[in-house]
Amino acid sequence: MEQTAVTPLAETVASLLPRARTELAELVAFQSVADPGQFPRSECEAAAAWVAGALRAEGFGDVALLDTPDGTQSVYGFLPGPEGSPTVLLYAHYDVQPPLDESAWASPPFELTERDGRWYGRGAADCKGGLIMHLTALRALKAHGGVPVNVKVIAEGSEEQGTGGLERYAEAHPELLAADAVVIGDTGNFRVGLPTVTATLRGMTLVRVQVDTLEGNLHSGQFGGAAPDALAALIRVLDSLRAEDGSTVVDGLAHDARWEGLQYPEEAFRKDAKVLDGVELIGSGTVADRIWARPAVTVLGIDCPPVVGATPSVQAGARALVSLRVPPGTDATEATKLLTAHLEAKAPWGARITVEQAGQGQPFRADTASPAYEAMAAAMRAAYPGEEMQTAGQGGSIPLCNTLATLYPEAEILLIGLSEPEARIHAVNESVSPEELERLSLAEALFLTDYAASARR
Numbered sequence: 070m071e072q073t074a075v076t077p078l079a080e081t082v083a084s085l086l087p088r089a090r091t092e093l094a095e096l097v098a099f100q101s102v103a104d105p106g107q108f109p110r111s112e113c114e115a116a117a118a119w120v121a122g123a124l125r126a127e128g129f130g131d132v133a134l135l136d137t138p139d140g141t142q143s144v145y146g147f148l149p150g151p152e153g154s155p156t157v158l159l160y161a162h163y164d165v166q167p168p169l170d171e172s173a174w175a176s177p178p179f180e181l182t183e184r185d186g187r188w189y190g191r192g193a194a195d196c197k198g199g200l201i202m203h204l205t206a207l208r209a210l211k212a213h214g215g216v217p218v219n220v221k222v223i224a225e226g227s228e229e230q231g232t233g234g235l236e237r238y239a240e241a242h243p244e245l246l247a248a249d250a251v252v253i254g255d256t257g258n259f260r261v262g263l264p265t266v267t268a269t270l271r272g273m274t275l276v277r278v279q280v281d282t283l284e285g286n287l288h289s290g291q292f293g294g295a296a297p298d299a300l301a302a303l304i305r306v307l308d309s310l311r312a313e314d315g316s317t318v319v320d321g322l323a324h325d326a327r328w329e330g331l332q333y334p335e336e337a338f339r340k341d342a343k344v345l346d347g348v349e350l351i352g353s354g355t356v357a358d359r360i361w362a363r364p365a366v367t368v369l370g371i372d373c374p375p376v377v378g379a380t381p382s383v384q385a386g387a388r389a390l391v392s393l394r395v396p397p398g399t400d401a402t403e404a405t406k407l408l409t410a411h412l413e414a415k416a417p418w419g420a421r422i423t424v425e426q427a428g429q430g431q432p433f434r435a436d437t438a439s440p441a442y443e444a445m446a447a448a449m450r451a452a453y454p455g456e457e458m459q460t461a462g463q464g465g466s467i468p469l470c471n472t473l474a475t476l477y478p479e480a481e482i483l484l485i486g487l488s489e490p491e492a493r494i495h496a497v498n499e500s501v502s503p504e505e506l507e508r509l510s511l512a513e514a515l516f517l518t519d520y521a522a523s524a525r526r
Contacts (some may be wrong), residue, residue, distance in 0.1 A: 071147075072304065072306075075102070075451045075452075075511075075515065076222055077213065078209055078210075078213055078511065078514055078515065079159075079452075079511050080210045081208075081209045081213065082092065082205060082209045082507055082510050082511045082514065083507060085205050085208055085209060086205075086503060086506070087232075087501075088205075089201050089205050089506060089510075090181070090188065090357065090499055090503070092123070092177050092192075092201055092204070093181055093188065093190075093193060093197060093198060093201045093501075094180075094181035095119065096116065096120075096163065096192065096197040096200070096201070097111075097179060097181045097190035097191065097192055097193055097197060098179055098180065098181075099112050099115050099119065099163075099179070099182070101113045101116035101163055101164050101165055101192070101226075102110040102117075102164065102166070102167050102229075103141050103164040103226055103230045103232075104167070104230060106272060107167055108167075108212050111123070113141060113142065113164060113226055114142065114286050114458075116163045116164075116226075116399075117134055117142045117143075117144050117163065117224070117226055118134070119149070119163075120144040120163055120200065120224045120424070121133075121134060121144050121146070121410045122146065123204060124146035124222060127145075127204065127207060127208070127211075128148060129146035129147060129148045130146070130147055130148070130149070131145070131146060131147040131222075131223065132144070132145065132146040132147075133145045133146075133392075134325045135235075135237045135252055135446060137226070137227070137234030137237065138233075138234050138237045139227050139230070139232035139233060139234030139237075139292050140234070141164070141226035141227040141230075141234050142222060142226045143223060143226050143234070143235045144163070144222075144223070144224040144226075145221070145222070145223050146185060146221070146222045147219070147221050147222075147243065148207070148216060148220040148221075148222075149208065149219055149221070150215075150216055150217060150218045150219040150220065150490055150521070151215075151217060151449075151521075152475050153248065153525075154217060154218045154219055154521055155218050155219065155220070155249040155250065155251065155416055155520065155521065155524040156218065156219040156220075156221060156247070156248045156249050156250075156379035157219070157220055157248055157250045157251070157520065158220070158221045158222075158223065158248035158250070158251040158252070158473075158480075158519060159203040159220060159222045159223075159237075159252050159254065160218075160222075160223050160224075160225070160251065160252065160253045160254060160255065160469065161196045161199035161200035161202075161203060161222075161224050161225075161254045161255060162196045162199075162224060162225035162227075162228035162229070162255065163192075163196070163197055163224050163232070164228055164229050165191050165192035165195070165227070165229060166191065166195070166223065166227050166229050166371060166466065166494075166495045167499050168191050168497070169251040169496070171193045171495060172190075172361070173497040173498075174497050174498055174505070175498055176189055176358075177189075177190060177434045178190060178191040178497075178499075179194045179307060181193060182404060183526060184225075184500075186253050186502075186503075186504075187491070187500040187501065187502055187503070188379045188503060189498055189499065189500040189503050190499065190500070191499055192487075192499070193412050193487075193492075193499055193500055193501040193516060194257070194486075194487040194492035194494050194499060194500065194501040195255070195487075195492065195494035195495070195499065196228070196255045196486065196487075196488075197253065198486075198487045198501045198506060199254030199487060199506040200224055200298065201506065202254055202486075202487065202506055202509055202510050203222060203252075203254055204508035205506070206510045206511070206513035206514040206517065207220065207514075208458075209511070209514045210301060210461060210511065210514050210517060210518070216404065216517065217517060217522075218263075218517050218520065218521045220517075220526075221248055222289040223246060225369040226467065228255070228468075228469070230237075230428065230465070231232065231273060231427075231428030231429070231430055232428055233428070233429070233430070233468060234471040235469055235472075236468055236469055237293070238467070239473070239476060240289060240472065240476070241474055242363035243476050246473065246476070246477075246507075247477055247480075247509045248299055248477065248480055249479075249481070249524070250441045250480060250481045250482075250483065250520060251473055251477075251480055251481070251482045251483065252483050252485065252513065252516070253467060253469075253470060253482065253483065253484045253485070253486070254485060254486045254487075255311060255467055255484070255486050255488070256465075256484040256485060256488060257382075257485075257486045257487055257488030257489040257490075257492060258318055258489045258505065258509075259331060259333075259459055259461045259489070260337075260489060260490065261489050261491055261502055261505060262448075262453065262456070262504075262505075263450065263453075263456060263459060263507075264449035264453045264456055264457075264459065265331075265458065265459045265460070265461050265482055265485075265513065266435075266437070266442065266445060266449075266458060266459075266460055266461075266485055267435075267460075267461055267462065267463040267485070268330065268434065268437050268460045268461065268462060268484075269396070269397050269432070269433065269435070269463065270363060270397075270433040270462075270465065270466055270467055270470060270484070271361070271364075271365070271383070271394040271395055271402040271432050271434055271463070271464050271465065271466055272394070272395045272396075272397075272404070272429075272430050272431045272433070272465050272466055272468075272471075273392060273393065273394050273395070273401065273428070273429065273465075273466035273468075274390050274393050274395070274401050274404055274405040274408060274425055274426065274428070274430075275369075275390065275391070275393075275394070275426070275427040275428035275429065276390075276393075276408060276409065276412075276424050276425060276427060276498050277389070277390055277391075277403070277424070277425045277427050278303065278388065278389045278390075278422065278423075278424055278493060279386065279387075279388045279413055279422065279423040279424075279425070280299045280302050280303040280306065280386065280387050280388070280420050280421070280422050281299055281385065281386045281420070281421045281423075282296075282297040282298065282302060282384075282385060282386070282415065282418070282420050282421070282467075283296060283297065283299065283384075283385035283386075283423075285384065285385050286380075286382040286383060286384060286385050287331060287382060287383040287385075288381060288382065289381040289382055289383050290381060292383055293383050294415070295436055296382075296383045296508060297418045297419075298383050299384045299385055299386045299387045299420065300384040300387040301384075302372050302387070302416060302418060302420040303371070303373075303387040303388075303389055304417055305416075305417050306412055306417075306422065307389060307391070307414045309411070309412075309415040310411070311351075312364070312435045314351065314352060314353055315330055315349075315350075315351025315352050316325050316351065316352045316353055316363075317352075317363070317364045317365050317366045317393075318488055319364065319366070319393065319404070319405065319407050319408050320411045320517055321363075321401070321410070321411075322364055322404060322407050324363050324364055324401070325354075325363070326358065326362040326363055326396060326398070327354065327355075327358055327362060328357035328358050328362040330357070330460055330461065330462065331357070331459050331460060331461045332355060332357050333355070333356040333357045333360070334356070335350065335356055338350070338356045338409075340517045341491075342491035346510070347478065351372070351443075354390050357462065358461070359462070359463060359500035360464040361396065361461070361462025362396050362400075362462065364393060364394060364395050364399065364404070365393070365397060365464065366392070366393050366394075366408075367391070367392045367393075367394075367497035367509060368388075368389055368390070368391055369390040369391065369392050369422070370385065370389065370390045371388070371389045371390075372387060372388040372389070383396075390427065390521055391408070391412075393408050394403075394464060394465075395432055395467065396432055396434040397433065397434040398432070398434075399432060400450065401429050401430060401431045401432065402429070402433070404516065405426055405429060408424075408517065409424040409426075411521075412424050418445045429468075430466045430467070430468025430471070431471040432466070433467070433470040433474065433482075434458050434469070434470050435446075435482055435483070436481065436482075437482065438483055439481040440481070440520075440523055441481035441483055441516075441520060442481070442483065443456065443523075444516050444519040444520045444523055445451045445483055445485070445512070445516050446458040447510045447515070448513070448515035448516035448519060449512045451511075451512075451515055452508045452509070452511040452512035452515060453508055453512075463484070467484070468483070485509060485512070486509070487501050487505055487506060487509065489502070490506065
């Protein structure tokens, strides 16, 4: 791709960056956490309405708010391209993770704030920034002769919750998201400035674990020492999910796979993860093995009395939320069964244990030898001069990918995005690099141009 052809488009993308910042600030301001127990549903509905309005303003037709089976809304729109051109589906999600401890943020989580060359705010990178990336790429193309492909946009409203609303809606309306290529704007470069596509995603299962031992709490002085403590039993059960070195252990689940692609140096990982001095990493094998090729269990939360206000009581019941990530090649449904059986078998003292599934998504592996990947490699080479596109794994899950691969087996699915390590997604002080937003918007615009041209050849 000649740089003389790239420069005008690059200049247009750069000129659109102030608008991108303004719109990202508007989107970040919506507290669109898809959990009505924490945030009002109206925040998600307002964010969905904003997305629908943005698509209509860009000339999209058939814009619709889709009421998905999990009680949330996804936003769909279609922009026709030249006759005979291929169709590309652009995906992002507007729902976000809760802000966690708002006092730990250096600036308000739902107020986009520029600091040290980055834009901070919940969802700035994951994944409201991905939606702005798509819009910026399309606007740049419109300024240079028009968008050369048919474009479908789908903005999901419950990706972070893993409740499967959009997947079930797509299965019930299989024609809706049909496309020749799909660009999922919800992953990220391996490092700022290093263009990366994600080839694999771990799947995920989410379960609630309830342990009960007594009819009610008891005085620890009068009954402690003989009365079975449900919280202690739960701790024993959760501890059984890890080997001595911290590796995930679920009876019957393989945990020794190897990652053969791009490696993640341990020191770089320690820096990215902000591991405290003297604290060891957990698990065995390379870092890439551990985060991309093997299962990983995480205890997301425990219901138990807080330290402040705690009474001297033996606990009658305790509950935890447990996440298990599984690599490609492992069926998430089977992993759920194994996890459930493991937890039930490890309950001590005859404690009653109940395991309830709360969410699930299958792992995904992309076909990186497809023509669309060649087009993306050329686009990223042009958008990041001097760099070649890298292929990495992703420890997270995007359940929709497998649904799309099943519904449209001929579609080429590419995963890019703004969630590089410095973005700190799902943590306090999430941020996005405006330089990455600019370069990836350019890369997407170049990709759509090259993909359209290759379809005509």
